[in-house]
């Protein structure tokens with residue numbers, strides 16, 4: 001007889017060790033409970049009891065303060081009218097959808113973690129297609145920012161120059177301990193100034209904590225910046241004893257594809273990937289002035305996958321016949337890219353000659369959209385479906401600096417092989433590196449300039465940040 005504890009360990013643990021609440025209707029969002037049951041191997045990364053308890057209390061808080069509640073009405077009543085009147089007991093953080101889907105997923109997870117740590121309620125901008133992509137994550141309430149939110153019309157124009165932007169206020173000495181603004185705009189993008197990054201400092205947080213509304217535009221995964229804050233480190237360690245599983249767990253808690261997207265994922269998986277003995281994911285993202293099919297990228301992909309023994313060579317015409325076993329292994333390769341040519345070449349290569357190991361290699365690519373069309377519903381749904389499909393593979397090769405790839409490997413609990421970004425139109429040598437962790441990268445070096453050590457190398461101050469989260473897109477072997 002299985003005890004409760006043992007049940008948590010079984011592959012069929014649909015609540016992922018208590019990470020998910022059981023309070024949802026299954027049919028309205030099939031992916032929520034089904035992905036872990038039917039499509040994923042059990043993750044070795046279990047949520048800590050502390051994380052589980054934080055999530056359950058967050059769900060209560062969201063229900064108490066979320067849209068439609070008296071608290072929400074009170075908090076929004078005077079917002080935008082300049083007054084500093086009473087705003088009630090709830091504090092909020094609004095996530096604004098900017099940049100591509102990978103960026104959005106990483107920043108939303110970061111904002112949610114900040115909300116968990118600071119007991120704020122996270123509300124998401126629904127002006128884009130977020131509700132066509134994800135189910136509601138919190139039971140009995142909604143995470144969508146109501147369309148009649150008083151600042152809705154202004155939010156689009158918020159940027160570094162805005163007078164309520166935190167960094168700008170610091171620059172203008174417009175912040176004082178005895179007057180709390182009713183809202184602040186946080187600019188956490190690749191071009192953030194040092195003053196914007198001061199948001200993460202313990203001293204600044206003490207003041208920011210009192211501000212009822214925070215509105216965030218972000219395109220970097222800023223969880224590493226939270227780890228830098230000494231006041232938050234103890235709490236974070238209790239929530240994530242395995243630091244490198246931070247996004248993995250947050251992502252599995254928050255992001256449940258809608259039934260429409262899940263339909264794309266499961267149909268594709270069942271048709272092409274389910275039968276294989278092993279699945280390899282290949283994410284090819286081109287950051288180049290002339291995007292498209294690039295021969296040096298194709299060379300790089302082949303050289304990486306063959307060096308790392310992820311794909312076999314093809315047999316030479318004269319060479320000895322491969323030692324083919326009676327039932328050759330079937331390896332399915334899932335390629336995702338905006339360009340279909342990469343998988344076409346691979347397919348051709350493995351269909352013309354047998355592989356040197358005798359393995360059967362089947363190559364699939366679900367779409368080839370050619371160019372990024374963020375905010376077009378079907379395009380974004382395909383992108384999300386492909387991130388999920390990649391996360392269901394056994395081994396994964398992703399492109400350095402691509403948030404699309406970060407989401408895929410982190411959700412999957414996979415340490416990727418990262419393809420270095422090519423320079424001068426040549427295949428880098430070595431072509432790729434095995435990542436030290438499955439966490440997404442921060443993309444820009446997080447500043448750690450809160451006190452005296454301003455300007456010091458952040459990786460030296462808190463070494464694990466470099467190890468698990470890395471900066472500049474590539475996790476180096478240490």
Ligand code: GDP
Pocket residue numbers: 099100101102103104284285336337338367369371372373374379380382383386401402403404405
């Ligand atoms: P990043 O730019 O690589 O960091 O990733 P983002 O997801 O933020 O932005 C890239 C966007 O381009 C995606 O969201 C998709 O809209 C599109 N895109 C890029 N690569 C792919 C791909 O392999 N498949 C699909 N379907 N879309 C892609």
